[in-house]
Amino acid sequence: MIPMTLGEIAEAVGGDLLEADPAAVVTGSVEHDSRKIGPGGLFIAIAGYRSDGHDYAEKVVAAGAAAVLGTKVVPGVPMIVVHDHLEAIGRLARAVVDRLPGLTVVSVTGSQGKTSTKDLIAQLCARLGPTVANEGNLNNELGHPYTVLRVDEKTRFLVAESSARAIGDIAYLSRIAPPRVAAVLNVGLAHMGTFGSLENIAVAKGELIEALPAEGLAVLNADDARVAAMAPRTKARVRTVGLSEGADLRAVGVSMDEHGRASFTLTGAEGAVPVTLGLHGAHMIGNALSAAAIALELGMPFADLPEALGALRIASERRMDVFTRADGVTVIDDSYNANPESMAAAIRALGQIGEGRRRVAVLGYMAELAGSERESHERIGNLAAEAGVSLLISVEEIAAPITDAAAARGVDAVNVPDQPAAVERLTGALRPGDVVLVKGSRYRTWVVADALRDDEASRAEVV
Numbered sequence: 001m002i003p004m005t006l007g008e009i010a011e012a013v014g015g016d017l018l019e020a021d022p023a024a025v026v027t028g029s030v031e032h033d034s035r036k037i038g039p040g041g042l043f044i045a046i047a048g049y050r051s052d053g054h055d056y057a058e059k060v061v062a063a064g065a066a067a068v069l070g071t072k073v074v075p076g077v078p079m080i081v082v083h084d085h086l087e088a089i090g091r092l093a094r095a096v097v098d099r100l101p102g103l104t105v106v107s108v109t110g111s112q113g114k115t116s117t118k119d120l121i122a123q124l125c126a127r128l129g130p131t132v133a134n135e136g137n138l139n140n141e142l143g144h145p146y147t148v149l150r151v152d153e154k155t156r157f158l159v160a161e162s163s164a165r166a167i168g169d170i171a172y173l174s175r176i177a178p179p180r181v182a183a184v185l186n187v188g189l190a191h192m193g194t195f196g197s198l199e200n201i202a203v204a205k206g207e208l209i210e211a212l213p214a215e216g217l218a219v220l221n222a223d224d225a226r227v228a229a230m231a232p233r234t235k236a237r238v239r240t241v242g243l244s245e246g247a248d249l250r251a252v253g254v255s256m257d258e259h260g261r262a263s264f265t266l267t268g269a270e271g272a273v274p275v276t277l278g279l280h281g282a283h284m285i286g287n288a289l290s291a292a293a294i295a296l297e298l299g300m301p302f303a304d305l306p307e308a309l310g311a312l313r314i315a316s317e318r319r320m321d322v323f324t325r326a327d328g329v330t331v332i333d334d335s336y337n338a339n340p341e342s343m344a345a346a347i348r349a350l351g352q353i354g355e356g357r358r359r360v361a362v363l364g365y366m367a368e369l370a371g372s373e374r375e376s377h378e379r380i381g382n383l384a385a386e387a388g389v390s391l392l393i394s395v396e397e398i399a400a401p402i403t404d405a406a407a408a409r410g411v412d413a414v415n416v417p418d419q420p421a422a423v424e425r426l427t428g429a430l431r432p433g434d435v436v437l438v439k440g441s442r443y444r445t446w447v448v449a450d451a452l453r454d455d456e457a458s459r460a461e462v463v
Contacts, residue, residue, distance in 0.1 A: 001042075002096055003027050006067050009042070010080045010097035013088040015069065020078030026066045030092070030149040032142070037065050045070030054398035073194035086141050090176045093145035097177050103155055105177045106294055108163045109170060109208045110185025110221075111201065112342040113287050114139070117185060119315040120279075120291035124308055128298055129156030136316050139163040144173045157298070164204040165194050181297055182208045182236075183290040187226040189376065190339035193368035202226045212236035219293045221286060222247035239297075241289035249293045251275075251285050259322070260352035265433045266292065266309075270302035275309050280322045280332070281349035288312060300363055317441040318446060320346070322353065325452070328432035330357075333449040334439045338366050340376045346385055346439045351387035354435035362422050363447050364440020365399035374401050381405030381413070393422050393427060393447055413426045419447035426452070 004012075007022030028041030034056040037043050043060040045053035045068050059073040061067075067078040071085055082088040097103060106121060108114050115137045122133035132155050138162040151158055160177060187202045195201045205227070209218040214235040221227040222242035228360045230256045241249045251264040252272075254400035261277040262285050277288055288309055296302060314320055318336035323332065333355065334346045343366060350359055361384055369376050381402040384392050392413040394403040403413035416422050428449070430436065438449040 001026065001028075001030050001151050002099060004096075006078070006080065008095075009067075009069075009092060009407045013069070013080065013082055013091045015080040015082040015088060018073060018079045018081055019076065020067050020080070024066055024078070028064075028066070029436050030146070031087070031147070034060050037396040039062060039392070040063030041065045043068045044085055045072075045074075045087055045295065047071060048176070061242065089145045089149070090141065090172075093148035093176050096119060096149060096151065097158075100151065100153065100155070101105060103151060104157050104181070104298065105179045106113045106159045106298075107162050107174065107177075107182045107208055108159075108185065108256060108290070109164070109180035109183075109205050111188030111190040111205070112339055112345070113185050113283065114161040114163070115292055115316050116284070116314055117183065117287040117320050118159055120287055120312050121183075121294050122157075122159040123312055124291050124295040124300060125157040125159055125298065127304075127308060128295070128300060130154045131157040131159060133159040134161060134451045137161065137163070139173075141169070141172065145176050148177045161347065162208055164207075165191055165193075167200060167204045168207070170204055174208060178213075179208065179211060180213065180216045181219070181294050182212055182216070183294060184208060184230060185221055185286065185290060188339060188341035189369060189372060190341070191368050192372060193370040196370070197264040198226065206230040208278060209234040209236065217294075217297045219290050219297075220292070222250075223286065239293050241293050247289075249289055249296075251289060254285065256282060256284070256352050258353070258355060260349045266305060268296075268302070270296070273303065275306050277312065278310060279312060279314065280320045280353065281345060282352065283345035283349070284320070318449065320349065323444050323453075325431075328434075329452070330354075330399070330429050330435045331449065331452045332435065332437045332439075333446075333452075334437065335364075335446040335449045338364065338365060338439050338441050340369070340379065343380050343439060346437055347383050347387050347389075349378065350389070350437040354388070358391075358431060358434045359389045360393075360426075360436040361389050361394065361400055361431065362393045362435055362438045362440075362445060364395045364438065364445040365402075367441040373398075378405040379399035381407075381411075382409065385409035385411050393425055395419060395422050395440060395448070399440070419445060 010017040030042045032044040037060045056076045057068045071078045125131040216236035218234045222240035222244040249268040254264040260280045321333040400415040408414040
């Protein structure tokens, strides 16, 4: 964070400064994990279900923290006391952004792929100047401002993904760090249980481009009708991307190699150049196009895109992490999370990467689908059959419709109660040359993916 006095911070967050010198300067990072706080830092004390950060107030100050921001007074500790820690950290983040006129905020949202696309955008921005991006999917009312508070006077680009569980969430995040460039990737069934309809999801996602200034840029997916229809909702210029013929930045002549990596001709108003991605899965084409449109807006020459896009890699864990074991089994670890659209994309990637090889899938259930739950799981089972999956394992009873649908189409499909049972079912069943996809809602199938990893000494080179 940029250096600020405790007095300035208290004023920014509307808090009361107690037992602290208003002139003392916060020179370290802002943290809500007491293990990460360092000299000169500011500790955010959160009273949670399992632990209360205020219990660590004395410890962090002894470790060198300048002060503690919390909702309860801890005697003898320099504090900024507020009514709501989330509101306070958001206000502090906005104060930091307002003090950095040279900072360009880039935001991305979508029902699927936003974390991967954020990683791609950040890699391209880093070629243009110092860049800060949220780690993993720190994209909510705590993770978003926490990321903002990592910027300093040298930061040129802040790349942040925005998530939503209700209408208004993205608008709130956009007030914390107003974007100048933003991309909406897609509108899908993720969080249908909380939104109730695709129309409501589209309303929520479109809040991001409504936050753009007239001099900004909205990057919209031309291949998603609900996203393309958002164009009138923004004052900013609009650039569409996709495979569709009318897209402003388009991938033409797409071909896939044996590892599921795409090659295409990138065409736009600037010209046409050949591109070969190092990313796995056809769904990465759209993500790369959104990143390319943003890079162009921020100053990257069009001629530099082939090399820059070809060098892109996935940075966040358990998202299309493809590796080949020493025994010749290729594993696609996409186990971080799942919704109908991302599950379908991963299965298509399995079909591409597994061309001419035996395909195996271990799939967990997809959460928050409300009334579409059974139908969505059955659709995935049918898609797995169409993709040529030979052995399909669904994990937990709620995912059984996946294997029921696949078994009805002749696939060797079995439902197991938990992850250890899935590992046991795989043991002895895999053959050299097999390709295995592991995917499910958060924390549901990662145990299986890790069980399939070799020791680092015996692990083959990542494909």
